Amino acid sequence: MKILILGGTEEARALADALVEMGHEVTTSHAGRTTAPLQPKGEVRTGGFGGVEGLSDYLSANGFQRLIDATHPYSVRIATNAVEASRLSGVKLVRLTRPVWIEPQYAFWHHVPDAEAAAKALPAGARVLLAVGHRGLETFLARSDCSFVVRSIEPLEKPLPVHARSLIARPPFFVGGETELMKDEGITHLITKNSGGVQTEAKLKAAQQLRLVVMMIARPKLPPAHEVPTVGRAIAALHLELG
Structure with a gap:
């Protein structure tokens, strides 16, 4: 065939x-x-x-x-x-x-329909690991009262503002490394799409262990x-x- x-x-x-x-x-x-x-x-x-x-x-x-x-x-x-x-x-x-990923018991997921809702739901002063790819970042970066670690596989096309930094990394990711990253960066919130799969699931387990809020953007x-x-x-x- x-x-x-x-x-x-x-x-x-x-x-x-x-x-x-x-x-x-x-x-x-x-x-x-x-x-x-x-x-x-x-x-x-x-x-x-x-x-x-x-x-x-x-x-x-x-x-x-x-x-x-x-x-x-x-x-x-x-x-x-x-x-x-x-x-x-x-x-x-x-x-x-x-x-899709299923929210485990005792996790802190906040389900949102889109990027705009995720950005709006962030509290002032949040330190965010942004794991949504390299497109459509402007919606989040407009929140200048928050700070961001923007993780992507490819280098970003535009320079980031002062309240954000770029982190280039390629999956698979593992729980130990994700936990260490979140601790070192002082992350309070994780924003991600519900992409599913095992290669990038570790960030959710790390966030659960650290009792961080996960902003989960629904699938279209x-x-x-x-x-x-x-x-x-x-x-x-x-x-x-x-x-």
């Missing part, structure tokens, strides 16, 4: 590796925002498609039989384009989305698709007669 994976996550890489080992012809597409990403098995392409029509044309012109959206759970535009391109091209779509609503939570379920879904 010829398969196009919209990748950029650990699950996408694991899925590509498994499918290639099974004998499928796999191409993984990366957006190209992360330098030196771990490369999956099979073919790899980098860059966009030119919107819905570009993706649809690419699927049809190259004879793909399945499309798998294994991008980040907050990639609304890509998820929407994948659904529309699947409809236009007739290539069946499977969406691989890791399960994505257009309906055949959605599965694991690599194994995605492989199984490829052989279904999807609607």
